[in-house]
Amino acid sequence: MLIHFYWLDPTVLFFPQHLPMAGLWSAIFAALPVTEADFPLDFSEKIEPSLVEVLKQCRQQLYSGRCQWMQDAQIILDFSWEKLNTGTWRDVDKEWRCVYSYGCLFKVASLCREDASAVKVQEAIRTCDMGLLMGASIMDNVLQRIIRILQNKVWKSHYKEDPNEGVSPKKLKVDCDPVIKQALAVPRIRCPSLERFKNDYLDTQKPVILEGIIDHWPAFKNHPWSLEYLQTVAGCRTVPVEVGSRYTDENWSQTLLTINEFIDQYIVKNTTDLGYLAQHQLFDQIPELRDDILIPDYCCLGDGDEDDITINAWFGPGGTVSPLHHDPQLNFLAQVVGRKYIRLYSPEDTDKLYPHQSQLLNNTSQVEVESPDIEKFPEFVNAPYLECVLQPGDVLFIPVKHWHYVRSLELSFSVSFWWS
């Protein structure tokens, strides 16, 4: 599969196998506009003029053959980072996110300008990822193009080293498999027609497990997803990881790790700490993985285009928990690796589920589903539910605002599609 993406990437086709350090700079410079005049830096008055000056200074240095703009790039990053942390993420002006991406671009260029050691290349990849995660697309997603160039360099150095030892998840005490009561089981149906799904489940807003509808995914057939595969394709990429048993906990936090680090620290290592790569649009960030999945056909029954569908990755060890909560859109939860225990409650029974009062956690129940505090939440045990163990190849349909609780039973990778 390495040959596969080498083939498809035109920016890499023209460069020799062994990229000398000067070659790396040429490759990156080639991904940028030809001249300074072609490099756009147009901003509205929302962006402080003094900062625009710094941006222009960086651009000028970049094209004048000098090597000293790291400090200026850092100023752009620090200033815009503060803007990105002001108010809620939703309200952050897209222009500031663009400025942040420009900061990342200039920093990456500075790192690769001369003497690009392996450490600098890794830092450059991380910087591109920060731009992809927190910034907004600039110059036709130039950061994505640059990361391809950098990944090639990393891959080449790995290839010369010893081949990867087989990486396997720690032998943890397997979470005892819950026994699904037949009367409470989520119904299962194999490859229903669009019409059947619409009439019986979508229009009536009833949960169901669809079997056999993702068997053709490259993630199962062409290159089955495994720890080794993920490390090869995206090991050096930085992703957000949730640390702590559940997001309602005081100890819960988010951190940024490379996929290699995440696998090493939270999947392979025998640790009590839980790490979860959760609710992250990984497939926007890593196109190679996007090619391994397909949007379920049933999404055509919704409004809007494919672009309106949010695809999230959920990757972690056994024991990760998503507390009982509901989402504003329809959900197809596709299970690719490992199994998950899932429980569903209807929105009609919300009064027995004790949602948090705060604005922030209004969509989340206060109750610990598998060990409820009956004194504090007496009505909870009276709320009817459906449950299942989702297997690889299954897709669970979760209707709008349907409460769901998820616990992974082992190393697991799920893909969710939020649509309307």
Add this chain to the structure above:
Amino acid sequence: MALSFRDRVEIWSLRENKPVWCMEVKTSDNTGPSLAFPLVPGGYIASRSPFYRPLSPQLLAISLALGTQHAVLLSASGVVYTWGCGSHGQLGHGDLSPEEEPRALEALMGLQMSSVAAGGWHSVCISAGGDLYVWGWNESGQVGLPSRSLRGGQLKTQCAGSASTCKDQENSDEVFISIQAFPALVDVTELCEVSKVSCGSRHTAAVTSSGDLYTWGWGEYGQLGQGNMSSSDEPKQVRFFKDQGLRVLDVVCGPWNTFVSAVKEDPPHPEDLSSALTI
């Protein structure tokens, strides 16, 4: 740049890094305390006409500090009120919810505060007895508690409960604070009280009654005055002033810098010695 004197306010602009005289505003007379003007971007006292908002009549406000998205108010009775965005714990009420109206800090009830200051996402106040309380975002150690980014380790949000000190640094299983959602007592120095405090975007500076300056928080632009670009999650004395024989009187922070006013500390007068001798 606005300089406030007892009888007037002088406004200077900086052209090509040189101060250029602009204008002077005389305050009504020499009585009463000098006006306190906040530093605002653009170098003017106010670039837009003032925004007026009446407060509750019981709230006798004497001091107001503004963060990026929150406000900290001190009343005449020494009570601290906060309102605005609470996403980084900067309101000090123990959670991350916003407040639309001024809300008193319950954790400090019973203690009288004498001054308040606000940074980008953190807040501070000084008690009548000279103790310093800090709360809000600690991502660069600006709250003065152990910060993961400076030391590594697990992050923790401290919500609810009461004010506490955190001093242990040897333990490798140590807990780090990313958000301090209720006031924490920060030991600047055991030797004396804090008299003045100011906050930058992500750093804090405090002056003690003995004329020393302590800084902590984000330092990557040299704003901590330690001669390097390091950040710090614990208050450190800025030795420059003592070394130069200067007594620090006051401090004001810009977003990424720190302004200090200090005077030369007089050596002991010969007359004092002789009078001591005569006694």
